Amino acid sequence: MSFRDILDSGKFAVTAEIGPPKGTDIKEMYHHIEVLKGKIDVANVTDNQSAVMRISSLAVCKIVLDNGMEPVLQMTCRDRNRIGLQADLLGASVLGIHNVLCLTGDHVNAGDHKQAKSVYDVESVQLLKIVEGMNNGKDMSGNEMKGATNFYAGAVVTPEANPLEPQLVKFEKKVKAGAKFFQTQAIYDMEKFKSFMAYARKFPVKVLAGIVVLKSAGMANFMNKNVPGISVPQVLIDEIKAAGKEKALETGINIAARHIKQLKDEKICDGVHIMAIGMEDKVPMIMERAGLL
Amino acid sequence: MITGEQKPFEEIWNMVKDFKKVLVFGCNTCVAICHAGGGKEAEILASLLRMKASEEGIAIEINHNAVERHCEPEFFQPVMEDIRTYDLILSTACGVGVNLLSENIGDIPVFPAINTEFFGAVPRAGEFTELCAGCGNCILHLTGGICPIARCSKSLLNGPCGGTNNGSCEVSPDIKCAWVLIYDRMKKLNKLDLMKEINEAKDWSKAQGPRNFKVKVLEEIKK
Amino acid sequence: MNDKISSPKKGSVVIVGGGIGGMQAALDLADSGFKVHLIQKDPSIGGTMVMLDKTFPTGDCSMCMISPKMVEVGRHINIDVHSLAEVASVEGQPGDFKIKVKLAPRYVYPEKCTGCGDCEIKCPKKIPNEFDQGIGKRKVIYSLFAQAVPNTRAIDARHCLYLTKGTCRLCEKACKAGAINYEDKERVIEINAGAVILSPGLDRYDATVRGELGLGRWKNVVTSLQFERILSASGPFKGEVKRPSDEKHPRKVAWIQCVGSRDSHNANPWCSSVCCMYATKQTIIAKEHDKNIEPTIFYMEMRAFGKDFDKYVERAKNEYGVRYQRAMISAVREEPETGNLMLRYADEAGKLIDESFDMVVLSIGLEPHKDAAKFAKTFGIETNPYLFAKTSPLCPVQTTRDGIFVTGTYQGPKDIPDTVMQGSAVAGEAMALLSEARGTETVHKELLPERDVENEKPRIGVFVCHCGTNIAATVNIDEVVAAAKQLPDVAYVTNTIYACAQDNQDMIKQVVKDNNLNRVIIASCTPRTHEPLFQETIRDAGLNKYLFDLADIREQCSWCHMGQKEEATKKAVKIVKMSVAKSRLQKPLKTDYVGVTPACMIIGGGIAGMTSSLSLADQGFDVHVVEMEKELGGLTRNLFRTLEGNDVQEFLKATIAKVQAHKRITIHTNTQVKKTEGFVGNFKTALSNDTLISHGAIIIATGGTEYAPAEYLSGESDKVITQRDLEKRIASGEKFNPRARFVMIQCVGSREEPNQYCSRVCCQDAVKNAIAIKEQNPGSQVIILYRDIRTYGLREDYYKKARDIGVMFVRYDVDKKPQVEKDGDKLKVRTWDYMLNKELMIDADWLVLSAGLRPHPTTEGTGKMYKVTRNQDGYFLEAHVKLRPVDFPTEGIFVCGLAHAPKNLDETITQSLAAAGRAGVILSHERLAVSGIIAKHKKELCMSCLGCFRVCPFDSPYIGEDGKVAHNEVKCMGCGICAAICPAKAFQVNNFRDDQILAMIDAASECESGVVGG
């Protein structure tokens, strides 16, 4: 079943991230693909994540596909103008990649080429429209193309952004521009997420909750302070602290699993997107504890 | 107004050190107001360069002068004869001035002492801030008078990115998130509906140089 | 106003005492058309403030602040300073007093003495210096301190070898001016004056009375004033913190508070008001001088009741690490081998502790002079039982004898700004009393027309002064003269023994005329004191006074380079060169004048605004009172009695009636200011009632508001009320249950973030109401929960009375605030008792909250409208915390009352009189002179960048009607910040122009020896 079919069928979907490496040695990445294969539904390939230069998302999507998993092509607007983006979309399409996650992309300031000129010729909402146009056989300027694409387009949303209202305005624009599924920024507060979902359910889109495993209380505090749109409730930080340093990661995994289980059991959303960030090995364990395997 | 900041002194010194007679040439309009390149700053820079030269034991004659504006040739024509006696003009005008003087001066080099920056406002004494990017295609009527091209780090047109952080930009807590500002202002103006409309991808053709335009009335008079 | 010569009232005022309060009154009066006779017992004016090193809470240098004022008083054409003088008798009535003044012999001719000090060097006898509190020594012929005014030396006849033993006369030999007069005798003069102002200042408690504290017995126990001299850079240790016994740097230093104060057994019952703060200041300054010092202040109550005082104490604690120990010191003993001192005290838990310190400072209190009883008798005024002048809280600067006013510490202990405020207040009162005689006794100098030198080539005359031997002993005058002759544009050079001597002024005038000079340079002493004198001299010679320059070769050359003749001479030559370089570029400057509208607008019709309005109207000026509410009275409408028992409502009613009846006062109620334009002397204001008024001054008396508490079940129980509610209920005759128990909580909404300031009135309110309750029903109980009881000054009496009649005081800590619960109809209050060291549970019938004061909500808008700043707490910030307590930096605008800071009714009245006095100074002028030393704006160079507009502290650049920057020279003070910031060089300060300064720099850097100095 394709990703689109899984979500349409109402099955609780699980996606995880594959982060392309910097350099041509891809042994470890292969290993991650092996670990995840057959466990998760689709693999989400990041696009120069955090503005750090790596192997292109398109190339890695192709590798994922060749290794028997369905990929989601992440595409940011930071590094290519509208011509480059469309060219790569056509390229993806002919390589058999049909899921695309449209992002604006982190600012170069966050990455390892801070002096780069950002492009941002178009941004996420406009990219979604481009995808929609190409699915209808037209490029952005309205030119007829020989052969249309058939992308399942997605976008991201931050349910705990502060202030939230402008974020929701943008969410609605993304829906209008053709987003069919959404991945969220990491969420930790189930009650807050539920109220967001009560709102999101009004739109004909699927939502995958973002899951990031807390490795320590320090990491939680760091994210609270430094990562916009993430807020880890104090009770969770206390829980990890109470477990002690040795068992912090273990506790974090349990919390993630607990959350996933709750999301699924209470049918809060349509799936989860696990951002393992270097702990791809642990994803099966999380899924197992969440009762998904 | 056009803003600029003086280049690091070492960089300027390296431009100047191999010349024998240098004029530090100030412009008394925009860059004077931002305390970077007016007659006063030209005088200060000339003095610093003279001291550096004497410290390095290099004989350079360094003088200073300034005129009203460097972006219109009529202003520097009167001093052209004097200017031509130098073998380097170190301009403290904006890049426009450096270009125009280069075109008019013949075979004497004109070097910039200023990094020309942006169109700035002065919200408070001594503080300059970019509010317009000169994109050639103004949409301020759609964004509550707050320019997302100049004031959003990613020049987004349809709302804040995920990096918006309690009203600040992910790039720096010192930058206000333009889209939060726009949202608040549109709400105040009771124009949130306008914000919900998708803004199409921008026509950047008008922002790309070289640009020029002619004032029709003046053209007619010339005729 | 100058034409009322037939007035039966005299246009002069006698001021007795030349401390800061007397000086302020003298300057205000003399600047507004009254002749002033300043009677000073000491050989110099200055009073107590000149002895202080720094002042709280800003740490400003005391001498730096007061010295220019002393010079101003000394030079004022309408102030006669009678030093070494005392009043013998006062006869007559208000408006026409006859005052006999006894002048003690000085043994020096004041008109001959130039103050050079040559005599002092030669005088062979040294005696302990009373100015340095006996720590240092001085000569027998002396001036009280370096900056003394007058600087005329005096011989201390008690110790003079010639006057006592008939031998010596060394000073006479040393004096090249022939100013010594051993034959001098006491004289009596009679002065006819319209009013008398008493500002005799204070004495300090003699702490040797309290032998257990060891003053006079242990060397390292000093008084706070001695410590002040120790801290002073001009004091006995030149500002190094040393202890007297071995001149070692002390590490642990203890301050003992309330020495001689708040002690009705051994000493004075009142609170001296200033000791908490000066001790805090001394610890901070001591730390700044020597970071190794560990200060401890032993105190019972921290009375930081003034504006920004609590913040100062917090800073001392948190930034300087000053230890505040709440404890009474029972004894100080010296450890003989070290000279250290052992202090015994009981800590808060009651445990006895012995702690050793390297040095002990006794914070001695203030008291009236020893001869206070005789003094009062001389003037025929009544005193209170403590011999302070008797006044009423409602007329705080009037003595019991009409026409005789009192200011400063003689009225009650107070700090410098309160003294200065009273100084201006008494000036205002005297102006009101003598308004029709204004200008009848003052003199104006008639001036010759100025010679036009605009188109002449500079011809500079240089006079090099020997100053006796002061300069000549170190600098080779002939060499300087010779060098000056070589300088460009110098047309005439000579030397002179004393440039400032009276006969020399005539010589200078003659030389200017004979040689057709158009610039004059005197190479002598500092321009800060002598420039005005010489400017006057050349003006008399027909030259514009700005064609003068003083080359300081004494203070900044000979005196600092004694024994280095060659170098000092070289430097003197260089200084003269620099001066000539500047002088060549000098231009005559015009002094412009602007007219003054003799009317004042007062914003706020509370007691502050009304008091000011009455004083100004009585002074003869039109007054507009603008009140936003529909009736006059402000917060005073909620006050019923003063602490002392005066009927406030009666007083308010009478005041309102007087204001309404006064023909010079226009009242605008229900009205606000829409817009004010203009500048000092020439304001135009549009009011919301569509009136347009012209006025020359503005008084901002916008008041404050009472904090409406939200804490301690406020609003949840009708048994929880504020002090103000209680006062009203008492005044309306409400009968309380005769056995009712009242609990009062102090500092509600004060002294903690975000309102880290003391509201100043609440302690007296609590004490006042507590006494009233106890007097109504001795069976009822009043318990006051407090942090520090701040019944400062003579208010302490009522604190004592409250305790005596059984009011209970229980201290609480801000970290452990009382807890209040409802208990049926009653309330339960829990609080920690530090004496018993346990929690108390009190059942209360009434909980009375001492809610503090807040700035008025209009303060922010008013501040923006007049561009006057506010402090952190939102109260208006005066021009100078110490010496300009009612002024704003912008000329012509004044502040008084709660708008300035929380204060009691008497203080508001005083400040309002002061504001009226200060405003009267401006309004009394038909026109105001604009100083020549101002920034000149060249519009053609200006590009309206607004740099000047934004940085000018006086608000003088403005955006003109043409939308471009313009400059109001009337507001300009000539500081030149605009000139420094201007990128177009459109501003130049007269006489400090860039070309002049650069010429001086060039002159200073020329090398004469051929060796480049770098």
Next chain:
Amino acid sequence: MNKAVESTEEAKAPSIEKPHETPEGWEPNILAFACHYCAFAAADLAGVMRLSYSPNVKIIRLPCTGKLDQIYVLRAFEKGIDGVFVAG
């Protein structure tokens, strides 16, 4: 610490000018700019108290140190003054 690290540390340190060798008996020529109201008054007081300092210090009075223009300082240095002292 290895050599490479050491050298980068050095490169990072702000470049402080090495003091020139001064000849025997050399005295710097110092110019002070003083505010009329405070520092100039302090200089007077130093004289009144007979405090001694080097005669190579000369004072230029300004109405306020806010009046100090950069160009004064630069001119002084260009003309060979060795030290400028601004007090106010």
